[in-house]
Amino acid sequence: DQQVKQNSPSLSVQEGRISILNCDYTNSMFDYFLWYKKYPAEGPTFLISISSIKDKNEDGRFTVFLNKSAKHLSLHIVPSQPGDSAVYFCAASDGNQFYFGTGTSLTVIP
Amino acid sequence: DAGVTQSPTHLIKTRGQQVTLRCSPKSGHDTVSWYQQALGQGPQFIFQYYEEEERQRGNFPDRFSGHQFPNYSSELNVNALLLGDSALYLCASSFSDTEAFFGQGTRLTVV
Numbered sequence: 720d721q722q723v724k725q726n727s728p729s730l731s732v733q734e735g736r737i738s739i740l741n742c743d744y745t746n747s748m749f750d751y752f753l754w755y756k757k758y759p760a761e762g763p764t765f766l767i768s769i770s771s772i773k774d775k776n777e778d779g780r781f782t783v784f785l786n787k788s789a790k791h792l793s794l795h796i797v798p799s800q801p802g803d804s805a806v807y808f809c810a811a812s813d814g815n816q817f818y819f820g821t822g823t824s825l826t827v828i829p
Numbered sequence: 830d831a832g833v834t835q836s837p838t839h840l841i842k843t844r845g846q847q848v849t850l851r852c853s854p855k856s857g858h859d860t861v862s863w864y865q866q867a868l869g870q871g872p873q874f875i876f877q878y879y880e881e882e883e884r885q886r887g888n889f890p891d892r893f894s895g896h897q898f899p900n901y902s903s904e905l906n907v908n909a910l911l912l913g914d915s916a917l918y919l920c921a922s923s924f925s926d927t928e929a930f931f932g933q934g935t936r937l938t939v940v
Contacts, residue, residue, distance in 0.1 A: 723871070753928055762833070762919050762931035763872070808871055815885045816862065817921075817929060819871030 854922030
């Protein structure tokens with residue numbers, strides 16, 4: 720049973736525009752959420768995180784929003800750059816292990 | 830700081846064989862987790878080691894076993910390899926239950 724879901728396998732965005740990647744989860748015990756970026760032939764790289772006590776966290780061009788009532792997480796990238804093209808994984812932790820979504824492949828078109 | 834390092838990067842094994850994958854955690858990290866990532870899927874949790882003991886385990890058969898050494902490095906062993914074990918195996922290290930840092934992975938192909 721997939722506890723973390725990323726329903727969009729791919730997303731294409733024009734350079735300079737906003738990229739919005741979405742993630743839904745089912746387990747209300749998750750208390751920490753992360754986004755990872757993965758390039759081909761490399762391991763996932765930590766991007767940004769958010770604790771369940773917050774609803775927003777910003778780091779430069781990256782902002783993560785958490786809607787606990789909807790069990791929904793989103794990552795906003797503004798402005799999008801061609802170097803952002805990668806697979807983005809949403810992950811959630813219940814304090815013991817991480818559960819990953821299946822990833823969204825983002826392509827930023829120059 | 831070299832970050833999390835895994836070896837080997839690629840490996841080809843025959844069905845029925847045994848394989849050992851290795852991971853050195855990021856400096857200062859004491860917890861190591863292993864994940865299996867099949868093609869087109871997100872990483873799936875195998876198990877986590879802390880203080881040389883298996884602390885958590887995902888839904889993987891006993892053919893998957895591991896070990897953590899006093900220097901916090903870790904090994905993942907898989908016995909009686911099946912074709913379905915072909916995947917990218919990721920090691921992640923952390924110091925707490927928050928963010929984890931991943932290695933580049935070991936691509937295992939079972940033929």
